[in-house]
Amino acid sequence: MESPKLLVLGSAAAEGVPALFCDCRVCREAAAKGGPDVRARTSYNFGGEVQIDFGPDALQAWQAHRDVLRRMRHILVTHSHEDHLQPSDLLYHSRGFAAVPALDEVLTIHGTAPTRRRIEREFWLGNKEPLETKLGQSRLAFHEFRPFDAFELPDCGALVRTFAADHWEELQPCVYLVTLRGRTAFVCNDTGWLPDASWDALAKLRGEVAIDVAVLDDTGMLHGAPEGPAGSEVWTRGHMSAPTILRAYDKLDALGLLAPGCVRAVNHFSHNGGSTHDEMRAFYEPRGIVVGRDGLEL
Ligand SMILES: [Zn+2]
Ligand SMILES: [Zn+2]
Ligand SMILES: [Zn+2]
Numbered sequence: 154m155e156s157p158k159l160l161v162l163g164s165a166a167a168e169g170v171p172a173l174f175c176d177c178r179v180c181r182e183a184a185a186k187g188g189p190d191v192r193a194r195t196s197y198n199f200g201g202e203v204q205i206d207f208g209p210d211a212l213q214a215w216q217a218h219r220d221v222l223r224r225m226r227h228i229l230v231t232h233s234h235e236d237h238l239q240p241s242d243l244l245y246h247s248r249g250f251a252a253v254p255a256l257d258e259v260l261t262i263h264g265t266a267p268t269r270r271r272i273e274r275e276f277w278l279g280n281k282e283p284l285e286t287k288l289g290q291s292r293l294a295f296h297e298f299r300p301f302d303a304f305e306l307p308d309c310g311a312l313v314r315t316f317a318a319d320h321w322e323e324l325q326p327c328v329y330l331v332t333l334r335g336r337t338a339f340v341c342n343d344t345g346w347l348p349d350a351s352w353d354a355l356a357k358l359r360g361e362v363a364i365d366v367a368v369l370d371d372t373g374m375l376h377g378a379p380e381g382p383a384g385s386e387v388w389t390r391g392h393m394s395a396p397t398i399l400r401a402y403d404k405l406d407a408l409g410l411l412a413p414g415c416v417r418a419v420n421h422f423s424h425n426g427g428s429t430h431d432e433m434r435a436f437y438e439p440r441g442i443v444v445g446r447d448g449l450e451l
Contacts, residue, residue: 157200157333159340159366160221162214164445165192166343166372166392166423167236169210179424189430189446194236195421197340197368200333202309204228205340206237207262217448223255227306229313230264231343232326233271238264240275247291254292261294261306263313265325269297300327301354309333314358316351318344320391330362337362337412339405342370342421345390346397356408363412366451367405369398371419371433374426380436382427394426395419395436402442420445 165172170192171180183190193210201224215222230238245251246260262272269284272295276287288294298304300317311333320326320343328341328351341347347355373394377387381395388394393401398419405411419433419442428436433444443451 159451160198161449162196163193202226209239232324233268240272267324339364339367359409366416368418372423374428418443
């Protein structure tokens with residue numbers, strides 16, 4: 154089997170681009186130009202089997218990349234914000250909704266306790282009906298983990314390492330290192346500058362893990378860089394912007410975690426960041442960083 158690719162299914166933050174109800178410059182240009190400036194909410198697929206996040210644009214991702222997504226066996230949920238998880242769509246993973254299941258096997262959702270609670274709230278459970286009953290009816294399973302847990306996905310052999318994100322703490326958000334068939338992806342949104350505990354845990358993996366493809370949160374786009382919107386500030390908490398991203402890549406490099414030739418990328422863009430796709434390319438490409446867009450294979 155070929156080396157797994159990280160497929161960017163969506164590249165926007167919560168509101169999408171052009172965003173609902175918005176008429177800012179980035180949204181107007183995206184609407185006029187189309188192409189990579191038009192962005193669905195962020196999610197990824199790694200190698201077919203492993204999906205990272207399943208948000209409100211899962212249907213359009215499925216329609217565009219059916220051949221890849223039909224192999225999905227696992228969904229790693231970064232956190233339960235609405236742009237990353239749409240629980241009710243998971244209920245279509247059952248006979249009757251999917252007339253002929255693309256893959257008639259259990260689809261496992263991996264998440265922290267707040268993610269499980271959101272699924273419980275939105276699965277229309279009957280009085281005292283346990284979540285597991287409803288999951289079973291849809292050939293789903295839920296695996297709960299805690300930040301910093303590592304676990305293997307038994308059927309595809311992927312090794313998943315989780316790290317606490319700097320995001321809404323009550324959601325126990327995580328970023329992921331996923332190694333599948335010898336290739337390692339670091340999916341690092343939604344987060345600001347990672348918490349010390351996460352940097353410490355990453356540092357311990359020196360010599361054990363070499364990241365082949367990394368994608369960092371760039372919700373704030375070029376904010377705080379001279380090339381960004383005038384007077385804008387660097388984003389370091391909750392989400393990142395360019396100066397924080399450059400610092401994070403330097404640190405990953407200094408920790409010896411990036412494989413030679415590691416593909417460095419940025420993704421999860423908010424129109425509030427104020428830059429177009431081409432403006433970001435002009436900044437990032439000379440620095441060896443790929444700007445995410447929907448449908449990009451890394
Ligand atoms: Zn998000
Ligand atoms: Zn806008
Ligand atoms: Zn979020």
